[in-house]
Amino acid sequence: MSAPVLEAWNISKRFGSEYAVRGVSLTVEAGTAVCILGPSGSGKTTFIRCLNHLEEPDEGYVFIEGEPLGFTRRGDVFQQVSRRELPRQRRKLGMVFQQFNLFDHMTALENVTEAPCKVLRRPKAEAHAAGMALLERVGLADRAHHYPRELSGGQQQRVAIARALAMEPRLLLCDEPTSALDPEMVHEVLQVLGSLVAEGMTMVTVTHEVGFAREVAERFVFMEGGVVVEEGDARNLTTTGVTEERTRSFLAKVL
Amino acid sequence: MRRNVGTKVLGVLAAALLAFFIQGIARNSAVQWRVVGSYLFSGPILTGVLRTLLITAVAIVIAIVLGVLLANMRLSRNRVLQAVNGIYVWFFRSIPLLVLLIIAYNFSLLYAHLSLGVPFGPAFVSFTTTHVFTALTAAIITFGLQQAAYTSEVIRAAIMSVPPGQVEAAETLGMTYWGAMRRIVLPQAARVALPPVANETINLCKSTALVAFISVPDLLYSVQEVYSANFKVLPLLVVATIWYTVIVSVMSLAQWWLERSMRIDRRVATIAVTAEVLR
Numbered sequence: 001m002s003a004p005v006l007e008a009w010n011i012s013k014r015f016g017s018e019y020a021v022r023g024v025s026l027t028v029e030a031g032t033a034v035c036i037l038g039p040s041g042s043g044k045t046t047f048i049r050c051l052n053h054l055e056e057p058d059e060g061y062v063f064i065e066g067e068p069l070g071f072t073r074r075g076d077v078f079q080q081v082s083r084r085e086l087p088r089q090r091r092k093l094g095m096v097f098q099q100f101n102l103f104d105h106m107t108a109l110e111n112v113t114e115a116p117c118k119v120l121r122r123p124k125a126e127a128h129a130a131g132m133a134l135l136e137r138v139g140l141a142d143r144a145h146h147y148p149r150e151l152s153g154g155q156q157q158r159v160a161i162a163r164a165l166a167m168e169p170r171l172l173l174c175d176e177p178t179s180a181l182d183p184e185m186v187h188e189v190l191q192v193l194g195s196l197v198a199e200g201m202t203m204v205t206v207t208h209e210v211g212f213a214r215e216v217a218e219r220f221v222f223m224e225g226g227v228v229v230e231e232g233d234a235r236n237l238t239t240t241g242v243t244e245e246r247t248r249s250f251l252a253k254v255l
Numbered sequence: 256m257r258r259n260v261g262t263k264v265l266g267v268l269a270a271a272l273l274a275f276f277i278q279g280i281a282r283n284s285a286v287q288w289r290v291v292g293s294y295l296f297s298g299p300i301l302t303g304v305l306r307t308l309l310i311t312a313v314a315i316v317i318a319i320v321l322g323v324l325l326a327n328m329r330l331s332r333n334r335v336l337q338a339v340n341g342i343y344v345w346f347f348r349s350i351p352l353l354v355l356l357i358i359a360y361n362f363s364l365l366y367a368h369l370s371l372g373v374p375f376g377p378a379f380v381s382f383t384t385t386h387v388f389t390a391l392t393a394a395i396i397t398f399g400l401q402q403a404a405y406t407s408e409v410i411r412a413a414i415m416s417v418p419p420g421q422v423e424a425a426e427t428l429g430m431t432y433w434g435a436m437r438r439i440v441l442p443q444a445a446r447v448a449l450p451p452v453a454n455e456t457i458n459l460c461k462s463t464a465l466v467a468f469i470s471v472p473d474l475l476y477s478v479q480e481v482y483s484a485n486f487k488v489l490p491l492l493v494v495a496t497i498w499y500t501v502i503v504s505v506m507s508l509a510q511w512w513l514e515r516s517m518r519i520d521r522r523v524a525t526i527a528v529t530a531e532v533l534r
């Protein structure tokens with residue numbers, strides 16, 4: 001039996017003396033999508049950033065295909081890895097941000113090919129071809145030579161997805177990928193993400209799009225106050241399907 | 256309408272004054288234009304020009320490289336690095352450039368012999384500092400170190416103008432901090448830092464005239480050497496003035512050209528304006 005793609009054990013993160021996340025665990029099997037919901041300030045962003053150590057957890061461990069992120073395991077002893085090693089481990093996790101975070105001085109295609117060329121040292125022609133295929137995949141082949149400022153929000157986010165996919169991650173983390181978008185652009189981004197899951201991509205998404213979550217995700221996790229209040233089958237994400245009162249009142253607000 | 260007339264009158268007056276001034280210099284027999292012409296491209300003067308350019312170029316490169324390091328120290332969360340940066344900037348901003356220059360020059364006299372080897376033991380290599388650490392090297396290092404204190408602040412501001420989310424995105428793509436700095440942050444920061452750094456380079460170039468105090472044969476010193484022999488002070492100072500003006504003009508042109516070629520979003524701006532107009 002192979003290890004799950006991602007396993008988070010008891011993740012806690014404090015800012016000052018306040019816990020933003022307290023003892024959250026999560027297991028994600030290959031080819032499944034998990035969505036995280038919760039009111040503002042519940043620690044969703046902090047938790048998902050702990051998963052790739054953009055925030056270093058104060059407690060707990062993250063395992064990527066059995067390998068502890070930020071550590072090497074010698075028997076039962078965990079040893080902190082060097083600063084050079086963490087970037088190598090992190091490559092297995094792609095990330096899509098709420099604010100896209102495209103590189104403003106590069107075209108869409110350059111955004112996608114930069115890391116394969118410079119980090120994986122792929123030949124330029126090969127990275128170029130792969131990059132064009134990915135832009136095609138997100139429906140933006142004709143925008144390959146445009147700069148981020150020349151693209152709409154939805155197009156930028158799709159370039160950001162292509163950029164993350166270019167590193168061939170085992171898991172895609174998305175933090176509210178459509179929250180910064182105008183309503184008419186939400187659909188195009190969700191469609192791309194949905195088709196990725198349909199093709200077997202493993203994904204953890206923070207989202208308020210309950211319809212999308214029900215349709216695409218296998219499981220949901222509802223957080224509040226830095227802890228998991230309820231988790232279950234994403235198809236049950238209705239006011240009558242969930243069991244916890246707090247989940248129900250949250251859903252009543254967003255649905 | 257009346258203000259318009261006033262502006263025109265003022266403009267004419269200013270032009271007339273400028274014409275008188277230029278004519279005054281051009282006709283002034285003390286300037287001796289023929290002497291100016293004969294020295295403008297003479298060997299020692301041209302060597303001086305090159306030396307001035309050399310000091311400026313190497314010093315600004317040192318200042319930029321060191322400035323990037325210092326800026327990153329200041330931006331790091333490490334208190335020790337922050338403190339090192341703070342002390343560096345405080346020290347080099349406190350001391351007049353000329354004083355620093357003379358100290359660096361005397362450094363070479365204080366430590367006449369630099370030895371490489373076991374401390375207190377036999378020296379493997381021993382050489383005279385004044386050869387290695389010549390006045391020219393002392394000058395270049397001094398200008399570079401002091402300029403770095405100022406340039407680092409410009410670079411820090413430029414780095415901070417790049418959205419931090421882009422560094423995080425780079426890190427999730429497997430780049431190291433310095434990889435992201437080099438490929439993502441600095442290319443964008445350069446565009447912001449270019450105008451002030453160009454300004455500093457021009458200032459630095461003129462400050463290099465101070466090396467005459469420690470007998471480095473730069474442009475000014477070469478000119479002084481000539482006129483202390485033939486007493487044609489004014490014509491030779493005009494020679495120096497012409498060269499400084501030419502150098503600064505070329506630098507300004509280079510700045511203009513660099514700024515233009517770096518501004519990739521000019522095209523974007525045009526598109527945005529067109530869209531606005533069409534709407």
Ligand SMILES: Nc1ncnc2c1ncn2[C@@H]1O[C@H](COP(=O)(O)OP(=O)(O)OP(=O)(O)O)[C@@H](O)[C@H]1O
Nearest residue numbers: 015016019020038039040041042043044045046047
């Ligand atoms: N860098 C930080 N420094 C201090 N406090 C922070 C920081 N980041 C988050 N917090 C705090 O941690 C808590 C959780 O924040 P987080 O951003 O994870 O919530 P969230 O669920 O993503 O909210 P939202 O839905 O608004 O994005 C909040 O109380 C927030 O104020």
Ligand SMILES: [Mg+2]
Nearest residue numbers: 044045046176
């Ligand atoms: Mg958030």
